[in-house]
Amino acid sequence: MIRDTIKAAQVSAMKAGDKPRLAAVRLILAKLKDKDIELRTASAVPEDDVLVTDVLQKMAKQRRESISLYEQGGRQELAEVEKAELAVIEEFLPQQMSEDDTKAAIGAIIAETGAAGMKDMGKVVAALKAKHGTQLDMGKASGLVKAALSA
Template structure:
């Protein structure tokens, strides 16, 4: 399981004295634990990936805010955190692979208009979680359904 891998890496970082990496891993475990406590469940790998994906998205937003405010030092910290978190996410998909999955999801759901976007996104979300920026995927689906 992904969660146990993160916990093992925390122990390794503690033994190695890698404080920056240890801090990020602790943030990840805290976010996972928070969701488990809030929802009174134990997260599976898909749900854990969703938490990590959300953390990456938050950090990307922070980077843009810090960069616009001229705080490159803080933006660099966020970039480091993204790098550590992405070690636990699956490899990103290419644009062609994403387009193929979108086409398959549109035909599988029978979507014909933008109003059917929710059906398509429900099919795509488990396949793309952590492997693509879901905001960008959403825009591509909207564009595809608008052209259909």
């Protein structure tokens, strides 16, 4: 389980005295704890690895946005901190699909669903997320779906 790997990374970072890595791992664990608390009242709780992957993907997306904003604002030292956190977060994410693999998966789903145009984009994106959600950045994938459907 991914959560166990993250907890083990926390212990190893503590033993190694790696403060930046430890801070990033603790940040991940805090976000997971927040999500667990949020889901206490939910009727359906997703599988743990799916939940952890979802939280990690959101954290990675936030870091990427922050990095670009800091770089635009000329705050390179803050961008470096975010990049270090992003590197730690990405260690725990499942291997992401390459762009070619993503395009192939999109083509297969379009064929399966019989999607004919932009009106079917929601159906294709939903099927893509259901099958490959943990292996994709859905922001990039939706752009590829849009390109495939408009072609």
